[in-house]
Amino acid sequence: MRLLFILPLLLLASPxxxxxxxxxxxxxxxxxxxxxxxxxxxxxxxxxxxxxxxxLTRPGKQVLGLTRGNATVSFASNTPSIIDPTGRWECASPQITLIFGFSPLTVYVAREFPEGTCAYKEIREHEMRHVETYQKHIASIEKELTESLxxxxxxxxxxxxxxxxxAARLRQELDARWAPYVQRQIKRVDEAQAKIDTAEEYERVANACGGEISKVLRGKS
Incomplete structure (x- = not known):
């Protein structure tokens, strides 16, 4: 069937x-x-x-801070085309733009630990490791995405x-095949994020600042 699509356009170009x-x-x-x-x-x-x-939390652990990144994938496309004299066939050139990343990307620190305190600093620094992981991952998959597309x-x-x-064929393929593909590549960051939140790291942060954090968690002032 593909030959039937190609032949009329080839006839446009006479010897x-x-x-x-x-x-x-x-x-x-x-x-x-x-x-x-x-x-x-x-x-x-x-x-x-x-x-x-x-x-995302280990059972029995309190979340003092959280980093949330919404994986965003969008395709814009344009297909300039030329229609043959019969009006039945066309040739078109896909012009595709992929926009991807995390939007929004937000760091949460619990309100019990106000900015300027040692606890805030410790929790924020931990969350910034997650931010850096998000950013590095997005940069690392760009080459693979570019080559595949x-x-x-x-x-x-x-x-x-x-x-x-x-244009309809292109949009259908982008939505059904390529958007999910990019989403899967972005989701690979979850494994790296999990390696940051070890049991040892939870204990280190909870006991930081001379017990300032652990006192709040125990309900003491």
Whole structure:
């Protein structure tokens, strides 16, 4: 069936004449990483943060701080095209932009530990390790994403088929195949994040600042 799509367009170029589809720009892929300013939130109690982060927390542990990054993937596409004289066939050149990263990216510190205290500093420093892990991971997968998308879409060959169908085919493929693929690559960060929250690290932070944190957790002033 693919030959039936290609043949009419090939007939557009008579012997000695260039293929009209050569007038189109080459297919391209552009990759953009989200570079969003980190935000901080100190509105929640440690009990509320424990509930919010329950799926990520070791059983029986209180969450003093939390880093939440919303994995964001979006594709923008444009398909300049040329329609053959019969109005039945077209050639089109996918121009794709991938925007990916974490948006928003927020660090939470429990309100029981106000900014300026030793406890706030310790908790924030721990959470900044998570922030750094998010950022490094996004940078590390950019090359793989670029190579995979270029191999599929930026081979230099235009798409050919029935008129009006190319843009829909492209969007369907981006939504069904490539957006989930990028999401999976981003989710690989979870393993690295889990290595930060060891039992030893929980104990170190809870007992930091001369017992300042552990006193709050025990309900003492």
């Amino acid at each position: 000695g004449r260039a293929d009209p589809c050569d007038e189109l720009p080459k297919p391209s892929v552009t990759i953009k990483r989200i570079d969003e300013r980190l935000s901080y939130n100190t509105e929640y109690s440690y009990k509320s943060l424990t509930n919010i982060g329950a799926s 270029n191999a599929r879409f930026a081979s230099g060959t235009v798409w050919r088929g029935p008129v009006g169908q190319t």
